Structures are given as C-alpha cells and as structure tokens.
Amino acid sequence: MKSLLECQGLTKKYNNFYALSNLDLTLEKGQIVGLLGPNGSGKTTLIKLINGLLVPTDGRVMVESMAPGVETKKIISYLPERSSVSEHMRVKDIIAYFADFYDNFNVERANAMFKDLEIDTHARMRTLSKGTKEKVQLILVMSRDAELYILDEPIGGVDPAARDYILHTILTNYNENATILISTHLITDIENVLDRVLFLQNGHLTLNETVDDIRTKWGKSVDALFREVFKC
Numbered sequence: 219m220k221s222l223l224e225c226q227g228l229t230k231k232y233n234n235f236y237a238l239s240n241l242d243l244t245l246e247k248g249q250i251v252g253l254l255g256p257n258g259s260g261k262t263t264l265i266k267l268i269n270g271l272l273v274p275t276d277g278r279v280m281v282e283s284m285a286p287g288v289e290t291k292k293i294i295s296y297l298p299e300r301s302s303v304s305e306h307m308r309v310k311d312i313i314a315y316f317a318d319f320y321d322n323f324n325v326e327r328a329n330a331m332f333k334d335l336e337i338d339t340h341a342r343m344r345t346l347s348k349g350t351k352e353k354v355q356l357i358l359v360m361s362r363d364a365e366l367y368i369l370d371e372p373i374g375g376v377d378p379a380a381r382d383y384i385l386h387t388i389l390t391n392y393n394e395n396a397t398i399l400i401s402t403h404l405i406t407d408i409e410n411v412l413d414r415v416l417f418l419q420n421g422h423l424t425l426n427e428t429v430d431d432i433r434t435k436w437g438k439s440v441d442a443l444f445r446e447v448f449k450c
C-alpha cells in the first residue's frame with residue numbers, strides 16, 4: 219500500500235540545536251493521528267517541514283511520494299498554530315476567498331458547519347471571540363477535500379462543551395481515505411477520536427502506536443501514558 223507520508227532520517231537543526239533528530243515515520247491513509255509531546259519537543263517543526271515551510275537539515279519528507287511543494291499544497295489542508303486569516307474580513311468573504319483559491323473547497327460543507335455551530339458569517343473576524351475564530355479556521359481547513367489535514371493546536375481556545383461537538387462532527391465529517399495529523403495538548407478531549415498516537419520527545423519519535431495497542435499493552439489511556447512518560 220502506498221503511504222501518504224514518509225519521513226526518512228528527518229533532521230532539523232536551528233544553529234547548533236537539534237529540534238528534530240533522525241525521524242523515521244510512515245503514515246498510511248485513512249487515520250486520525252495525534253502528534254503529542256511536551257513544549258519544545260519538535261511538533262511544530264515537524265509540521266512545518268511536512269508543509270515545506272522549513273527545509274530539512276538532513277533526511278527527507280515525502281507526501282504521496284512528492285517532496286513538499288506546489289503539488290503537495292494541493293492535497294494538504296493546513297491549520298497553522300497562529301491565525302493566517304485577515305482580521306478585517308467578514309467570515310462570508312473569507313469563505314468566498316477560500317472557494318476561489320482552492321479547487322477542492324466545498325462551500326456547502328462549510329456553510330452547513332457554520333450553521334450548525336451558529337456562527338454569523340456576516341461578522342468580521344476581529345469581532346469574534348478567540349474560540350469562535352478557532353472554529354472558523356478549523357471549519358475552513360476541514361472544508362477542503364484534502365488527502366492530509368494538518369492541524370497545529372486547533373482547539374485550545376474552544377470551550378469544553380463545544381470541543382466535543384467539534385471533534386465529533388468536524389473531524390469525523392471528512393473523507394475516510396484522508397488522514398488527519400493533529401498536534402495538541404488536549405489529550406483527554408481528543409483521544410477518543412484518535413486511531414494512532416505519536417510521542418515526540420526532545421526531537422525524537424519515541425512512540426508510534428495505535429490507541430488500541432496503547433490500551434492493550436499499557437492498560438491505560440493515552441493521557442495517563444503521556445503523564446507517566448513526560449512526568450516533570
């Protein structure tokens with residue numbers, strides 16, 4: 219089976235500091251993968267390398283057998299750590315902009331999710347709360363028919379009640395052959411929707427297991443295992 223994402227010996231050095239060291243990783247299609255690790259462990263660095271926003275110091279990353287570039291941007295839908303959406307625009311204008319920019323943007327799906335989450339699409343971004351802005355961006359990203367969705371800390375500002383709804387409707391309302399890679403510290407909230415978990419520690423991939431195998435092997439939740447492994 220052709221893999222969706224392949225990293226071989228992937229290394230990123232900032233000056234003399236290794237943010238990512240010799241990382242080997244293969245992800246197949248059709249799974250929701252949690253990218254977990256303490257602050258500074260290299261999650262955003264890995265995500266930026268996959269998106270071609272950083273160049274590896276060593277090793278390589280391939281998406282659908284292609285190096286990051288124009289072609290991979292068409293099949294990756296990326297939610298960055300920090301907002302890339304213009305604050306003065308109205309939500310409806312951002313939807314139109316996305317529809318214009320991305321061939322694979324599904325306007326009906328976006329509008330249905332905005333309606334479900336009761337977000338006023340006439341509102342300007344700057345007038346929305348932090349959590350609502352996050353919802354808007356997540357909806358925009360998940361409304362593309364992509365093969366790989368990469369979400370860097372998508373729901374930190376969303377209240378816990380809305381989180382459940384978002385995780386179950388938005389993250390599961392996507393093409394089942396696609397893969398979602400989510401970096402988050404909200405492990406308890408998210409672990410029920412995850413198929414696989416990656417642990418990053420000081421730039422090293424220290425765990426790559428299915429959630430079922432974690433529960434069977436260690437007899438504990440992903441959150442409990444994370445707290446044990448990364449105990450300060």
Ligand SMILES: Nc1ncnc2c1ncn2[C@@H]1O[C@H](COP(=O)(O)OP(=O)(O)OP(=O)(O)O)[C@@H](O)[C@H]1O
Binds near residue numbers: 256259263264
């Ligand atoms: N541009 C840069 N120059 C120098 N060091 C950097 C740069 N970007 C990141 N780093 C360092 O690389 C390491 C990994 O950072 P990264 O942002 O990938 O971590 P992270 O796991 O995403 O952290 P967090 O959970 O806090 O967002 C950190 O020690 C960080 O300080």
